[in-house]
Amino acid sequence: MIRLLYFAWVRERIGTGEETIEIPGELSLSELVGLLAGRSPGHAAALADRARLRAAVNHEFAAWDARVAPGDEVAIFPPVTGG
Amino acid sequence: MIRLLYFAWVRERIGTGEETIEIPGELSLSELVGLLAGRSPGHAAALADRARLRAAVNHEFAAWDARVAPGDEVAIFPPVTGG
Amino acid sequence: MFEVRVTAEPFDSAHEQARLAALGPDVGALVGFTGLVRDHPLLIEHYPGMAERAIRRVLDEVCTRRALLGAIVIHRFGQLAVGEPIVLVMTAARHRAHAFAAAWQLMDYLKTEAPFWKKAPTGWVEARAADERARAAWTAR
Amino acid sequence: MFEVRVTAEPFDSAHEQARLAALGPDVGALVGFTGLVRDHPLLIEHYPGMAERAIRRVLDEVCTRRALLGAIVIHRFGQLAVGEPIVLVMTAARHRAHAFAAAWQLMDYLKTEAPFWKKAPTGWVEARAADERARAAWTAR
Numbered sequence: 001m002i003r004l005l006y007f008a009w010v011r012e013r014i015g016t017g018e019e020t021i022e023i024p025g026e027l028s029l030s031e032l033v034g035l036l037a038g039r040s041p042g043h044a045a046a047l048a049d050r051a052r053l054r055a056a057v058n059h060e061f062a063a064w065d066a067r068v069a070p071g072d073e074v075a076i077f078p079p080v081t082g083g
Numbered sequence: 084m085i086r087l088l089y090f091a092w093v094r095e096r097i098g099t100g101e102e103t104i105e106i107p108g109e110l111s112l113s114e115l116v117g118l119l120a121g122r123s124p125g126h127a128a129a130l131a132d133r134a135r136l137r138a139a140v141n142h143e144f145a146a147w148d149a150r151v152a153p154g155d156e157v158a159i160f161p162p163v164t165g166g
Numbered sequence: 167m168f169e170v171r172v173t174a175e176p177f178d179s180a181h182e183q184a185r186l187a188a189l190g191p192d193v194g195a196l197v198g199f200t201g202l203v204r205d206h207p208l209l210i211e212h213y214p215g216m217a218e219r220a221i222r223r224v225l226d227e228v229c230t231r232r233a234l235l236g237a238i239v240i241h242r243f244g245q246l247a248v249g250e251p252i253v254l255v256m257t258a259a260r261h262r263a264h265a266f267a268a269a270w271q272l273m274d275y276l277k278t279e280a281p282f283w284k285k286a287p288t289g290w291v292e293a294r295a296a297d298e299r300a301r302a303a304w305t306a307r
Numbered sequence: 308m309f310e311v312r313v314t315a316e317p318f319d320s321a322h323e324q325a326r327l328a329a330l331g332p333d334v335g336a337l338v339g340f341t342g343l344v345r346d347h348p349l350l351i352e353h354y355p356g357m358a359e360r361a362i363r364r365v366l367d368e369v370c371t372r373r374a375l376l377g378a379i380v381i382h383r384f385g386q387l388a389v390g391e392p393i394v395l396v397m398t399a400a401r402h403r404a405h406a407f408a409a410a411w412q413l414m415d416y417l418k419t420e421a422p423f424w425k426k427a428p429t430g431w432v433e434a435r436a437a438d439e440r441a442r443a444a445w446t447a448r
């Protein structure tokens with residue numbers, strides 16, 4: 001199981017800020033996003049343009065080829081705009 | 084007549100922060116300092132090393148070749164250390 | 167004293183500055199940056215688990231390059247009105263160059279590495295390429 | 308609001324910051340530098356007629372290069388104890404880069420162009436070559 005967190009317009013388009021999914025085993029962030037995009041039209045819309053997205057695995061920024069495994073916390077969000 | 088102001092250790096060595104002197108007409112700052120150095124041993128000690136001195140004429144920093152004339156206010160002091 | 171706080175509450179710059187000034191007789195320079203809500207109200211969203219950790223990491227990185235005696239970083243979240251403070255970065259050093267460089271670098275890093283997002287009445291604020299460039303420029307210095 | 312004050316009195320950074328923040332809804336960045344007496348007490352001597360004028364000139368010069376909405380510079384003179392504030396430079400701008408650069412540049416210019424001198428218990432503080440270099444570096448940027 002993976003805990004997924006969404007922020008800003010990614011959260012709004014998906015319609016939730018948090019969900020969990022079962023994954024068979026380790027996979028890349030890129031593969032995970034592909035899997036998530038199939039869950040609903042909202043997911044598909046939110047995750048369509050990867051260039052506009054960033055991700056973190058267990059509270060660290062991660063590239064799309066990073067590996068995720070059951071038990072991880074994965075967050076997907078737009079580029080940050082704090083400060 | 085020129086009004087002379089001295090600051091920091093220049094003031095201390097000369098023994099006064101302010102004096103006035105008569106000058107015959109326009110002269111360079113350099114000539115003025117030479118004139119002042121002859122006024123007392125304290126003046127001579129304070130004004131001996133021009134590399135350690137700075138000057139202002141009428142509240143503006145000035146180079147040694149700047150011209151001064153009767154009525155001017157001339158200040159002589161060490162390099163500034165404010166801030 | 168190197169502190170990071172992520173909070174919905176307002177902060178008191180004067181209080182934080184007094185704490186840094188009190189660090190000792192070798193504090194000669196304090197630099198404070200305050201970011202204010204400009205032009206229109208903002209809703210600031212953040213990633214609660216990661217935000218403080220990301221700022222702490224930024225602070226650690228800046229401290230390896232600048233001789234700081236202390237630093238405080240406070241970032242707010244929630245609904246903020248125009249003129250309200252969003253972020254405070256305050257640094258204490260013996261000399262001004264370290265305090266200035268550290269505060270500026272901290273802000274440039276925060277802008278691109280701390281998980282906060284701003285929503286204006288017109289929609290989500292887009293990340294600025296200028297912020298990425300400002301961040302990248304520090305690695306060259 | 309572009310203010311210069313030369314005074315023996317303490318100043319209140321929080322008060323000055325509030326005044327700059329109140330300039331309008333386009334103020335997004337406030338940078339404050341406070342210089343404190345470090346290590347030992349200082350007697351600060353100044354040239355009363357010239358000091359305010361020299362700082363004003365420095366401020367005018369910095370304003371030609373940075374998009375400032377306001378700035379306040381306060382420099383104290385007289386006998387100051389360790390930990391007491393000597394100087395405040397505070398800038399307000401839409402964006403942080405202008406506020407940071409202006410405050411830093413103002414300080415580097417003040418150090419070499421404002422007629423103040425510091426006397427420590429051990430004697431008059433010598434001008435630092437590093438301050439001259441810092442001043443000179445701005446003309447290249």
